[in-house]
Amino acid sequence: MDQDPDTTPVRSSCATLRLLGCFTLHVDGRAVYVPPTAQRLLVYLALHRQGGSREQAAELLWPGLPRARAAAGLRSALWRLSRRSDRQLVADLDSSRLSLAEHVDIDLQAATRYAVGLASGMRDDTPGPEIPSQLREDLLPAWCDDWLLDAREHFHQARLHALEAVSRHHRRDGRMCEALIYAMTAVEAEPLRESAHREVTAVHLSEGNTAEALRHFESFRRRLRRELGLPPSAGYRHLVAPYLGRPVDAR
Structure with missing residues (x-):
């Protein structure tokens, strides 16, 4: 069976952290339960692979708490992680700075490289009809933490450009x-993204399915007007205008 491009096989001597879609941790090929507070710490360290200070981690992950209580929460999460695996997941536990151990593989990193490579034309192995696993899901979409939003949007945009x-x-x-x-x-993945809708329309037109192309354009135009009060761009309107035999107004 073919493997997805740029997917690193699970090694028997490593931990793999999945952040796309949902949180899962495998250590030496075995699924490991991680309590919610410890999950958040692992995700934070995965997004800051170069590490960060204990104070920064505690302040970000336990916002609004006094410094002493936030630090206690961090110590508790580290202790819970140490009990979940024989392998050390966090490097330099006694240091003032925290980082993930080098043997922890993160799916988000490989998926980002893959998506950027596709979007920039740097890869020759264009995927076939089945959407690769790296492009199917966003970064922990069910999580609501503010500190996660920028990283989620970063990967979301890379994924959309790749698609x-x-x-x-x-x-x-x-x-x-x-x-x-x-x-x-x-x-x-992004129902109001015009470039994605424009690509759907372009595919229909390339197939000679003019009615479907115009129907898709009109459906997007109504939705954009209803939800944002905006018209499609001039470029999108010009794409379909020749098939209508008239200019498309900005309404």
């Missing part, structure tokens, strides 16, 4: 089914 780039690649090569799959996946 659109793969769609354009397949469309240029005449593989319209694959192109539509990737374009629609981008639309589903």
Whole structure:
């Protein structure tokens, strides 16, 4: 069975931390339960792979608490992590700075490299009709922590750009089914993203399905007006105008 590109196989001597979709931790190939407070600490360290001070971690993960209580919460989370695995997950436990141990693999890192490579045209191995696992889900979408928002948006945008780039690649090569799959996946991930909708329309037009292209454009225009009070861009309107035989007004 083929493996997803840029996916590092699980080694028997490492820990793997999954942050896309949901939180899971495997150590030496075995799933490990991690309490919620310790999960948040692991995620924080995964997003700050170079490490950070104990004070910064405590302040960010236990906001609004007095410094002493936040520090106690951090010590408790570290203790809980040490009890969950024979392998040390956090390096330099006695140091003033905390970082993940080097043997911890993080799916987000490989997925980001993969998505950026696709979006920038730096990869030659364009994926086929099945969406690769690295492009299917966002960073912990069910979590509501403010400190996670920027990292989530960073990967979300990389994922969307990659999906659109793969769609354009397949469309240029005449593989319209694959192109539509990737374009629609981008639309589903971000329903108000015009570039994704424009790619869906372009695929329909390339297939000669003018009615479907115009229907998709009109559906997006109504939704954009209803939810944001905005018209589609001039570029999108110009794309469909020749098939209507008239300019498309900005309404």
